[in-house]
Amino acid sequence: MTxxxxxxxxxxxxxxxxxxxxxxxxxxxxxxxxxxxxxxxLEMDCSELTYMASSGLRIIQKTMRTVTQxxxxxxxxxxxxxxxxxxxxxxxxxxxxxxxxxx
Numbered sequence: 013m014t015x016x017x018x019x020x021x022x023x024x025x026x027x028x029x030x031x032x033x034x035x036x037x038x039x040x041x042x043x044x045x046x047x048x049x050x051x052x053x054l055e056m057d058c059s060e061l062t063y064m065a066s067s068g069l070r071i072i073q074k075t076m077r078t079v080t081q082x083x084x085x086x087x088x089x090x091x092x093x094x095x096x097x098x099x100x101x102x103x104x105x106x107x108x109x110x111x112x113x114x115x
Contacts, residue, residue, distance in 0.1 A: 013027060013028045014026065014039055014043065015039075016041035016042070016043070016045065016046045018097065019033060021053060022039060022053040022055055023046045023053070023054050023055070024054075024056075024057050025043050025046055025052065025054065025055070025056045025057065026057045026060065027039070027056060027057065027058050027061045027102050028060055028061070029060050029061065029062050029063070030061070030062065030063045030064070030070030031061065031063075031064045031067070032063060032064070032065040032067060032068065033065055033066065033108070036065070036067035036068055036070075037069055038072060039068070039071060039092075040071045040074075043071075043075065047075065047078050047079070050078060052066050052082045052083065052084025052085070053084055053085050053098045054075070054079050054084060054086045054087075055086075055087055055088075056072070056083070056086070056087070056089070056091055057062070057089050058088055058089065058090050058091045058092070058095060058113075059089075059090035059113060060090070060093075061092065061095055062092065062094070064095055064098060069098075069099075069104065072088070072103075072104065072108070076107070076108055080086060085109075086108065086109070087108065087109035087110070087111065088104045088108060088109070088110045088111065089111045090112075090113045090114075091111065091112050092111060092112075092113050093112065093113075096110060096112055
């Protein structure tokens, strides 16, 4: 389940365990208010995320583009090694700040 937190001038999106074809549309809908509500400093907390399909990657790319157009910042935090591997393999780590989970 997606949770949105506004904290010290930034918006934190806490993902659920999965972003896949089953829930990707709902996830994208859930985060729209954060983007529409001035979400120019956006952090995606992935501490619970254990699986992400290509549909999740598309949403992240779209979100990053929106934030960039608003001249904001976007980063992914608490990313597990298996998710980081997917992000690195697909080139996302070249244009998105990704912080691995503290082990």
